[in-house]
Amino acid sequence: MFKTNxxxxxxxxxxxxxRxxxxxxxxISVIFLTLSVITALVLLNVVSQSVVANLQNKVDISAYFHTQTPEDDILDLRKHLVDLPEVEAVNYISRExxxxxxxxxHDDNEILMQSIAELNDNPLQASLNIKSHTASQYQGIVSFLEKDEYKSMVDKINYHQNKEVIERVSSLAANIGTGGIAASLILALMAIFVTFNTIRLxxxxxxxxxxxMRLVGAGNWYIRGPFLVEGVIYGLLAALASLIISYPLLYLVSPKITSFLPEVDLLYFFxxxxxxxxALLIIVGVALGCISSAIAIRRYLRA
Amino acid sequence: MIHFDSVSKIYNGNCAALEDINLRIKAKEFISLAGPSGAGKSTLLKLLICEEKPTQGKVFLDKQNLSLVKPKDLPAIRRKIGMVFQDFRLLANRTIYENVAFAMEVVGGTNDEIKQDVPQVLDVVGLADKAEYFPNHLSGGEKQRVAIARALIHRPSVILADEPTGNLDLLNTWDIVKLLLKINELGTTIILATHNREVINNLGRRVITLDKGKLIRDEEKGRYIL
Incomplete structure (x- = not known):
């Protein structure tokens, strides 16, 4: 009987x-719009994250060492730095x-070249170029370098000159991150709410x-079932439509975005x-169709 | 078979739709429930299909106290009853065949039983040739005959007809009444709620008259008197 039902x-x-x-x-159109909004938000987050990552990649700090510091000490310090969890890469640049x-x-600046040649000694300092995972971690690395044991070696750290820029990048990155997620959530919720109300109508x-159906003696599941099936069909077709539309759209738009922001390749991400x-589109679509139907029908099934 | 034991139904604390109704209906009877609009006829039927619960008293169907039925057992009660309404209440989205088959599906009829019984019942109500029509393609009389076929298909022990001829012309009215009489002859209890004086007087069956929520008359071979 279960199978027949x-x-x-x-x-x-x-x-x-x-019928x-x-x-x-x-x-389906309303669910399709919701899914499209969600896809667009996912892609927008990919763009903003790439931009932020790229921006952060451009930020680094350099520690310059007194000319008399032995190279071994600097390489030793480099090893310690590499072991720090917040450090992504440390590049040693010797005086030579x-x-x-x-x-x-300064190849073409003759005066500069001549004055360098006149000097017997190399006036330039060895340095360590340090890159962290995020801009906010530089303060910690600087504190590490300013410890007593390294203080005598280090002449200057360019963090202090770049501090303001680094902090701005850091807060921008954090703002884009949380702002993007918050805006995405709000927009996604609005879209879901519109879909729910459409299904309720x-x-x-x-x-x-x-x-x-109730008066004829149908059980609640027998009444509810077909509506849930319909909800699933809505979700599946909307997800399919959303995929069919977004792929060619990305195919057209993605190269244009890449020419603007070379680090972003949406088509590749897609x-x-x-x-x-x-999976995301199908799950969200089917859940939206099915759960909205189930909630909307509940009030009409009360005995 | 049906027993109303001191039943009252009061809406909003002071509006009495039924007052102290005591009534017994035997199996295979044909009852006319008479009275003007607002007398309480529909409320009485609603108590039987558990759409409403009595404020006081008890309603029994086959010795089962309907006030104690849990929501999950309601479908089982409703399957014992066939219901016909003034406004037909067909499923607009389904064909005539599917409307009738639906009542069989919910009681767990097999596909073979449905294929066998639905055409037979449609034949009984004279609509065998319109099985694939949708309700909005039918006249009022035809819609009501579909409703009767649906009420009949799962062989209920009782059919409740709430003003089934209210929206019909004279000719269709008699068609429907004759159909109900035929069903009654085959052994189904019929309760026909109507304010159509002519129908009641011509039936010559038991008449229960309600007025302002009170049972004012209960006569074998009665007439419509108010």
Whole structure:
């Protein structure tokens, strides 16, 4: 009997969907819009995160050492720095490297080149170029370098000159992160709310039929079942529509965004995560259709 | 079979729809429930299908106290009863065949039983050739015959008809009444609520008359007297 009922519920669900095609199209459109908003928000977060990561990547600090500091001490300090969890990379630039790059940089400035040649000694300092995972971690690294045991080696750290810029980047990154998530949540909630209300109105349309079914003696699950089936169909078709529309759209738009922001490749992100995106759209779509129907029908099923 | 034991139904604390109703209805009877609009006829029927609960007293169907029925057992009670309404209450989205089959599906009829019984019942009500029509393609009389077919299909022990001829012309009215009489002859108890004097007087069956919520007359072979 369970199997027969299940088949009947599925059949009625499909039948209702088909016979009320206009209502079905309207509901699918609303879920489709919601899913599109969610896809757009995911992609927008990808863009903002790439921009922030790129910005943070450009920030680093350099510690310059007194010229008489032995190279081994500096390399030793480098090892300690690399062990710190907040440090992503430490690049050692010896005094010779520094002189070499200085020469390359000022190749065409003869006066500068001559004065360098006249000096017997290399005036440039060895340095460690330090990159952290996020901009906010530089303060901790600087404190580490300012400890007593290293104080005598370190001449200056350019953090203090760049502090303001680093802090601005750091707070911008944090703001974009939390702001993006908050805005996404609010927009997603609004879209979900609109969908829920659309389905509630659809269900209002069915309230007389539901009361008739109850009077004929249908059990609650027998009444509810087809509506849930319909909800699932809405969700699946809306997810499909959303995928079909967003892929070619990204194909067209993504190169334009990449020409603006070279570090952002939305099409690549979309293709690389296609299964996760499909799963997200289907889960959200089906859940929206199904749960909204279940909640909306509840009031008409009370005995 | 049906027993109303000192039943009152009071809405909003002071509006009495039914007052102290004592009534016994035997199996296979044909009862006319007479009275003007607002007399309490529909309320009485609603108590039987558990759409309402009595404020006082008890209602029994087959010795089962309906006041004590839990919400999850309501469908089982309603399957014992066939209901026909003035406004037909068909499922607009389903064909005539599907409307009738639905009542069988909910009582757990198999596909074979449905395929066998639904055409038979549609034949009884004279709509075999309109099985694939939708309700909005039918006239009022035809819709009511579908409603009767639906009320009949799962072989209920009692059919409650609430003003079934209220929206019909004279010819269709008699068609419906004759159909109900035929069903009664086959052994189903019928309770027909109506304010149609002519119908009641011509039936010559038991008449229970309600007025302002009170049972004022209960006569075998009665007439519509107010």
């Amino acid at each position: 299940l088949i009947r519920i599925l059949k009625t669900g499909f039948q209702n969907f088909w 009320n095609s206009w209502l079905s199209i309207a509901t 490297d520094a002189l070499e790059s200085f020469r390359e940089k 659809t269900m209002y349309n069915w309230k007389d039929e539901i009361s008739v 293709e690389a995560n296609i299964w996760q995106i499909i």
